[in-house]
Amino acid sequence: MKQSGNTILITGGGSGIGEALAHRLHDAGNTVIVAGRRxxxxxxxxxxxxxxxxxxxxIDSAEAIEAFAAAVIAAHPSVNVLINNAGIMRYEDLSARRDLSDAEATITTNLLGPIRLTNALVDHLKAQDDAAIVNVTSGLAFVPLVATATYSATKAAxxxxxxxxxxxxxxxxEVIELAPPAVQTDLTPGQRERAGYxxxxxxxxxxxxxxxxxxxxxEVLVENVKFLRNAxxxxxxxxxxxxxxxMVRVTR
Incomplete structure (x- = not known):
């Protein structure tokens, strides 16, 4: 992926991994568009x-994604890099019947969202020089966390x-996968201060x-995620x- 001179769209860019990467990509000499709900x-x-x-x-609305893609292209016709980073992670108990609203929301945000946004922008990206798509997955794509089974499944997908x-x-x-390990962010309650992340x-x-x-x-793999990627x-x-x-039973 070209290091500078890009116009980069990053979803979930208002906090956590998205914000941190957005700032570093901007510092490297790129125009950066951050997108999210808040x-x-x-x-x-x-x-x-x-x-x-x-x-x-x-990111949960198919209609909103189509309108957003059109607005991005109109406002920033040089956009040539898409980073699909937006995601949610919810704990769940699979051992008994439960309300599936959290699981369904996770699938919509983490799986349908990037598929829909990529689809809405792919023809535009194909026409750009040095075009790239970066999909942010997780180490849990390779070894699931039972307590966040649907999240893990969406990242594997x-x-x-x-x-x-x-x-x-x-x-x-160019299509790149970025698979983070457990990182100190606000993805789940208490995660920003959690030891070992x-x-x-x-x-x-x-x-x-x-x-x-x-x-x-x-595959962009930091050292901490290789324990899961190579298991x-x-x-x-x-x-x-x-x-x-x-480990997660103890930390929670």
Whole structure:
């Protein structure tokens, strides 16, 4: 992925991983558009930064995504990089019948959202120089967290979808997967201060160093996530699943 001179759209750019990467990409010499639901968070993210822009987006609505894509192209016709970062993570208990509203919302935001937004922008991106799509998944795409089963499943699905998208767009749009480990953000309650999770700034700095490699890796994997990414290949999947499950029971 080209390091500077891009016009980058990043969803979920008002906080957490999205905001941290948006700032670093802007510092590298890119125009950055942050998108999300909360206008106040987006405005705070772009404050004092020329060539950073905020646009609200309801990632759960198919109609809103289509209208948003048209508005982005009209306002920023040079947009050539899409980073699908917006996501939610909800704890759930699979052991008994329950209200599925959290699970359904997770699927809509984490899976349908990036598929719909990519679909709305793909023809435009194919016409741009140095076009790229970055799909943010998770280490939990490779070893699920039982307590967040639907979240893990959506990230596994986006991992698979990214592989297909990369092949379909070969030669026209670079397709990259970014799989974070557990990072100190506000994705779940208390996560920002949770011991053992990677500090956000450390994670973002490591990601930027990997983006700077030539060629950019198809999978951008910081060191902390390789424990999960490589579990099956290293014949320790069951042990890793048990360890992850036990760890989260203690921290929660």
């Amino acid at each position: 206008r106040d968070a987006l405005e705070a993210a772009i404050a004092g930064r020329a060539n950073m822009h905020a646009m609200t987006l309801d 986006i991992h698979s979808y990214t592989i297909s998208l990369r092949d379909a767009l070969a030669g026209s749009v 990677q500090p956000l700034d450390d994670f973002a700095d490591e990601v930027m160093a990997l983006f700077a490699q030539s060629p950019t890796p198809k 099956e290949a290293e014949s320790r999947f069951d042990a890793t699943l048990a360890q992850l499950t036990a």
